[in-house]
Amino acid sequence: MNAAERAVPGRGRPIPEDGAAYTLRDLASRFATRLRDGELGSLPVVIGLVVIAVLFQALNPRFLAPGNLVNLTLQAAPLGVIALGTVVVLLVAQIDLSVGSVSGLASAIVGVCAMRLQWPILVGVAAAIVAGAAIGAFYGFLLTRFGVPSFLITLAGLLAFLGVQLALLGPSGSINIPFTDPLVQFANTWFLPPWAAYVVAGIAALAVLGTGLARRRRRMRAQLPAEHPSVTIVKAVALLVALGIVVWYLSLDRGTAVMPVLFLLLVVVISYLLRRTRWGRSVFAVGGNVDAARRAGLPVTRTLVTAFVICSALAALGGVLSAARLGSATTLTGSADTNLNAIAAAIIGGTSLFGGRGGAWSAVLGVLVISAISSGLTLLNLDSSVRYMITGAVLLLAVIVDSLSRRSRASRGRG
Template structure:
């Protein structure tokens, strides 16, 4: 059967695939996606607004510039762990050992810097390399020996906790040199005000450029594309929001370099997952491993890489946690760190069923969790309330994910 001459493009025959032309089209498309169960980031944005509003009403200092700067520091170490968890959840797997891996990397950093007197960059490289090797071992165990990721990483949680204690040699803590660049970076280094505004402008320009390139590509293929006016409006709104955020944080100390590092990694991973062949393979494997294999994707290689990425990000988080405290302790990476990382990824919108989510899930999810912790601390409430509230938010997030999944299937969105 030949294609009918001058027939409309495929996306013009299905309103769900049409690119919005105006702001009204964007709103109607968003409402339609929500109605069909494609909630996207809407629940987590709504949750952040509710949480911030409630805590601001209860304590007027919650949304102060000083507290938000502290919050931007606090989200980074566990945020890196959550970014790694996003990667493994996207392929339908789990890593329960990210906390222990971060503890080992913190211990390695401290031992190399303090006990062996090596430069900071060597300590960081050794810690991150150790995390990558751990991820590679997980990948081999999962691919070659078919050990379930739950069991394998649970064993790693226990084993690497022991390695962490062994590395510290019975010491409760190993203090890092306070004048080292690593500690200064995690506590005192801030982006100059003018440069922060430059970053805001570049970010908005990047959003516009990506949208313009995508629209041009779609038009060249004969598909509908976003209008230039809508692209400009969207970029202008993002620019206004970023400029205001920079202005508000600069009222006290400013934008922390450590927070900028985390944002940079989130943006890089967003590009990798959404714009590269590897990223498409990750989503394909998470959606249906057998279908991905039949499509020619090396499924085992994808599994190996996501485990490596997860453990590598956990190691980076451990290094930054040690730098933030200026010490590596026996409790680094223990307690609720594992659960907070996993909860952040899920609350941020990454599906436990695999195949759905984004790198921004880590940023938004950990922002929710740390906002709860910060707000309850300002109210002088103990950690028991934080555990209960975080648990309740996690249950709601998983329930929404399950409901949205059934709704998408009912409406043919997969």
């Protein structure tokens, strides 16, 4: 080692004085190594999305048309919000089977508050989200205080809150929300002007660049290997180009809808909380090994409770968005397949069913897969039974990949 290099304590590899560790070549080598070790990450989901797009486009040229993709993003956003909360619960190695019922209850609360009680719509939305958060806190209390398995707690909640939803909706089974209502307008007709969409894309790229360079500075100060600035710049430019293409293509029809942007903003917030905060580190630790987390002095009880609070609050928000999209709160809002699709989206996107592995962006990938399958089959005029069978097969494949990856990591650990 020469004077221009300094060693990292406890590591054999020196870091050049200019911080030129983890170049593009290094990252490509690490990626190839992970693939050989069975660490596939999100690659199977991305490949699956490409296959789905090519297949449905070949069967119906309208699948990748700008108008259909705009509809797909609007359709995916409410389910994506619910799936995002499901990801958080799965990360702590728990499950919530009642997200569909909670979303349906939230839609009923909005309908009752806005239409029957004549409250301002924002008050109704706030009441629905607060009710969802309270349900999550109740789940967390039962789990941590009495040790009742979350499977049973949320199964009971599925039935109970479905009953509350039906009671609120009354004999008619639905509450219509006028199309002129701001909430319905938000979910159906609010689109960003092209210039504003490009500005949002630019802000996202600058955020990636800024956070990457800040992370590099922190790691260099701690004498840890850090990405070369060129790697961060390439990532930011690639994101800017990709988002620019998406914005341009969607602008050929109605443009970029505001509701999907809200969903992506929530994903960014949850991703930051999971990856950059003490609470997020506790989530992964509890999901990986709850006993070890408890012995390490981590707030296990608080982590579990907050995970359920976030899950149910996001489920309630997803229900509000679903009602806004439909222009009514009905018994079909939050129906049985909402539970299944939300959990399936989280798992298909790469969140482990066994806890401790995954991320907020899993919800985006998973809901895109499910929404693409639904949209493609609708264009082909195929029965919904086919959609259920295909989605089930994709879910099974995702669980198998997750199990094989987990087994591979375990065997390497024993080795």
